[in-house]
Amino acid sequence: MSDLAQILMVTRTFSDFSEAMEFVGSSVETEVRAMIEATLQLGDTIKTKIASSDMAVYVVPPGGIFDEERMGDEFGEDGTREEKERWSVVGTMEIGLLRRSGNVKKVLLKPRVILEKDLVEPKGESEE
Numbered sequence: 013m014s015d016l017a018q019i020l021m022v023t024r025t026f027s028d029f030s031e032a033m034e035f036v037g038s039s040v041e042t043e044v045r046a047m048i049e050a051t052l053q054l055g056d057t058i059k060t061k062i063a064s065s066d067m068a069v070y071v072v073p074p075g076g077i078f079d080e081e082r083m084g085d086e087f088g089e090d091g092t093r094e095e096k097e098r099w100s101v102v103g104t105m106e107i108g109l110l111r112r113s114g115n116v117k118k119v120l121l122k123p124r125v126i127l128e129k130d131l132v133e134p135k136g137e138s139e140e
Contacts, residue, residue, distance in 0.1 A: 014033065016036045016040060017029060067111055067112075067120075068109075068110045068112060069107050069108070069110070070109060070110040070119060070123050071104045071107055072103075074101060074102055077099070078099040078127055081119075082122065083108070083122050083123050083124070084122045084123070084125070085125065085127060086125055087126065087127070087130045100127065101125045101126070101128070102127065102128050104123045104124070105123075108124075109121040
């Protein structure tokens with residue numbers, strides 16, 4: 013509280029430091045302490061909320077099955093939904109971002125994957 017008394021001295025609200033300390037102690041200290049405690053509590057709450065929500069890089073391992081809700085097809089959007097659900101992932105081209113909060117996982121940015129169907133050479137196009 014002496015810092016507040018010094019501010020009052022610098023601003024020439026009081027000319028005597030002991031008078032400034034007495035004023036701060038009698039009329040301002042309770043309110044200032046309440047503000048400091050509320051600010052510290054708010055800071056702790058914000059830190060807790062941020063720490064309880066984890067961000068993670070999201071990469072699809074080779075051999076996984078393509079899931080349109082959780083990943084993007086690097087080479088196109090051809091095929092029906094039923095066909096896509098059977099496509100195997102060869103690898104991840106662009107990483108994604110996943111948020112974990114407790115047991116809940118949410119994809120914030122879908123990883124872009126290469127599918128096995130994109131590596132299969134169409135019949136009749138092979139070099140002889």
